[in-house]
Amino acid sequence: MSNEVGQRHVNDPAVVRRLLQTPARWAVVGLTNNPRRVAPGVSYFLQEQLGMEIIPVSLSGEEVLGNTGYKRLADIPGHIDVVDCFVNSQKVGDIVDQAIAVGADALWLQLGVVDEAAAARAKAAGLDVVMNTCPKIEYPYP
Secondary structure (H helix, E strand, O other), X not given: OOOOEOEOOOOOHHHHHHHHHOOOEEEEEOOOOOOOOOHHHHHHHHHHXXXXXXXXXXXXXXXXXXXXXXXXXXXXXXXXXXXXXXXXHHHHHHHHHHHHHHOOOEEEEOOOOOOHHHHHHHHHOOOEXXXXXXXXXXXXXX
C-alpha cells in the first residue's frame, strides 16, 4: 500500500509493539536536561523501564541521563535503531532527512509532532514510522 504525500499516516500497532519490546538504540532529538520539557521523563522511561539505550541529540550536544550527547545524528557512532523526535513539527522534516541519511531503522514522532510528507519520505526510504504519539501512552502496547 502506497503512502504518498497527501495520504494520512496511520500507526501500525504491530510496529509500535515491536519498537517498544525490542531493546534498541534510540537517538532522542530535542533531549536536554530542562526539567520543564517532556523529553527527559520519556527518555528516562525508555532507558530505565524498557531497557533502551538513549543517545541525546540537541543543539548543545549536552550529556543527559548519564549518556553522551551529540549535536547531529551524523555525529553518533554506530547504528541508530530509532530516531525519536521531540522537535517542532515545522522543523522535523530536516531530522527525518538526517535519519534517512544515517540509515536509521525507525522514526518516532512524539505526541503533537506531525509531518505527513516527512513520514511518507521515511516510509519510502524503508523506515518504520510512528507519528503523533508517545511511548508512555502506547505502553504496555496496543
